[in-house]
Amino acid sequence: MTTTPASVTADQIFILLRDWLAGFLPAGLRTAADVVLGVIAIVAVFPALFALTTVFERKGLGRMQNRLGPNRVGPYGLFQPIADGIKALIKEDVVPLRADTVVHFLAPLTLVVAVFMEFAVLPMGRNMALVDMDAGLLFFFAMSASTELSVFMAGWSSRNKYSLLGAMRAIAQMISYEVVLVLSSISVVMIAGSLKLTKIVAEQNQYSGQFPHWYVFTPWGVAAALMYAIAATAETNRSPFDLPEGESELVAGYHTEYSGFKFALFFLGEYLAMFAISGLGVTLFLGGWSAPLQSLNVIPSWVWFFAKVMLCIFVFIWVRGTVPRLRQDQLMNFAWKFVLPFTLLDLVVTALWRFMGQGWLRWIVCTLILAAAYVLMGRFGLREERMGRRSYRYAE
Amino acid sequence: MSPVFYILAAITLAGGLAAVVLKRLVHCALAVTAAFAGLALLYLQLDAQFVAFAQILVYIGAVAILIVFAILLTRGSDLPKEGVFSRTWFVGLVIAAAVFAVLAWTVVQSLRGVPQQTAVPAVAVRDIGNMLVGRYVLPLEIVALLLTAATIGAVIAAMHQKEGRQ
Numbered sequence: 001m002t003t004t005p006a007s008v009t010a011d012q013i014f015i016l017l018r019d020w021l022a023g024f025l026p027a028g029l030r031t032a033a034d035v036v037l038g039v040i041a042i043v044a045v046f047p048a049l050f051a052l053t054t055v056f057e058r059k060g061l062g063r064m065q066n067r068l069g070p071n072r073v074g075p076y077g078l079f080q081p082i083a084d085g086i087k088a089l090i091k092e093d094v095v096p097l098r099a100d101t102v103v104h105f106l107a108p109l110t111l112v113v114a115v116f117m118e119f120a121v122l123p124m125g126r127n128m129a130l131v132d133m134d135a136g137l138l139f140f141f142a143m144s145a146s147t148e149l150s151v152f153m154a155g156w157s158s159r160n161k162y163s164l165l166g167a168m169r170a171i172a173q174m175i176s177y178e179v180v181l182v183l184s185s186i187s188v189v190m191i192a193g194s195l196k197l198t199k200i201v202a203e204q205n206q207y208s209g210q211f212p213h214w215y216v217f218t219p220w221g222v223a224a225a226l227m228y229a230i231a232a233t234a235e236t237n238r239s240p241f242d243l244p245e246g247e248s249e250l251v252a253g254y255h256t257e258y259s260g261f262k263f264a265l266f267f268l269g270e271y272l273a274m275f276a277i278s279g280l281g282v283t284l285f286l287g288g289w290s291a292p293l294q295s296l297n298v299i300p301s302w303v304w305f306f307a308k309v310m311l312c313i314f315v316f317i318w319v320r321g322t323v324p325r326l327r328q329d330q331l332m333n334f335a336w337k338f339v340l341p342f343t344l345l346d347l348v349v350t351a352l353w354r355f356m357g358q359g360w361l362r363w364i365v366c367t368l369i370l371a372a373a374y375v376l377m378g379r380f381g382l383r384e385e386r387m388g389r390r391s392y393r394y395a396e
Numbered sequence: 397m398s399p400v401f402y403i404l405a406a407i408t409l410a411g412g413l414a415a416v417v418l419k420r421l422v423h424c425a426l427a428v429t430a431a432f433a434g435l436a437l438l439y440l441q442l443d444a445q446f447v448a449f450a451q452i453l454v455y456i457g458a459v460a461i462l463i464v465f466a467i468l469l470t471r472g473s474d475l476p477k478e479g480v481f482s483r484t485w486f487v488g489l490v491i492a493a494a495v496f497a498v499l500a501w502t503v504v505q506s507l508r509g510v511p512q513q514t515a516v517p518a519v520a521v522r523d524i525g526n527m528l529v530g531r532y533v534l535p536l537e538i539v540a541l542l543l544t545a546a547t548i549g550a551v552i553a554a555m556h557q558k559e560g561r562q
Contacts, residue, residue, distance in 0.1 A: 103423075138449040142457070145452065146457060149460055194522065
């Protein structure tokens, strides 16, 4: 390490700050205080980031669609989220008369709680993981799987056809793409040999010369990262996979019947899920908090983590501004006929990579297999099916 | 036993009980999810991270969703008119008690076979993985085969319905 003490201090500033704050308490309470301070940091930082991202997204989309975006509240429309937040807080909370009140109330809460839990295991900088679990990756997926039920609770309890249809679509989509999400991360687990996220980052935080050993810079890593990105987009219900809340068909999907602050909670949950899944993608494939060049390690590790997460968020926004929405059958075909087989093949290639030892041969073999499979599947697997006359199942 | 255990046990039992007594099927499904979550937390309290997270992933992420789908696709979500208690509830109770007795007896018997350990063994996820593909690879493969058969069966059932329609 060539880092100077000043850069070490900058790197560990939040840890030092936490220890300094905890130092005011008696020794017996310090461990508890550390945990509470960590939780407060997560609960404060990510919603703040969410507020900034909403402006960033609306500005970015505006730019891509040749318009201005929000520009009335504050300089460049930067205070728009504050205005939106106040509006959401003082709006009337409308609950449908026939709704299932308890479930209707619980749905947004369970969603946001489960999403916040996901951040607990993400290493956001050197020594900056709240809980360094042995089964961290599994914990993340367990939490993200339990958000599905909240979506169902919201859709079912609203007593609204659009809500229920939106919830069913969301669940079908989340289940299909969750398989891919988990399988594409398994190839990383195979190489790193651990489910511990800090260990996965430590494995990637090595350099040959200036260049880092990030998993995205290997043939299997590129394939897995791409599949992960597709699955992550679908898992967070982002465009082009935003059928569960397709405005033109379903009003707003499962949160049609939510207003005021409960709607704001759903909105928050959606963006937090985006941050969490980007954070996991960064940890798995983009080297977590490690710098892209060895000489750039003087910049604090947490800067790199958040920079990479925001880069992923930008890609999300970019894709949303570019690609039209899929149809339901296209969505399912894409998941089960292309993404899943390709991810399974990538698992085999990863095993091959692991057992071919060092050397250049494995680079060529693995790249060739993946490229050939990609081309063949694109040619034959996703070939446009010949469309016959349209038949209506129920309307005849 | 710590107070945490009693809280978790209360959540689990209340969830299980609510799943039986509540009227609406969807409420029952949600209650059973609470019971699953309570069980997962109990595993976590026993320091079995892997089992706990697998429990959440499989039972809350998949089984509960499957139950919910089954309820919604079969019109079971309508409120039953004649109440939820079946006339043969006593037989059901006897059968449930018998199953519980057999399971409890097996668990108590198996305790005798395990040597008494004073120290809590530290089991890492890595060890579980090694055991699964090492010593217990045959049961794992059998389960995998069973699941594959079930998947193929589901696909065939779905295909058959499509042909019959045309």
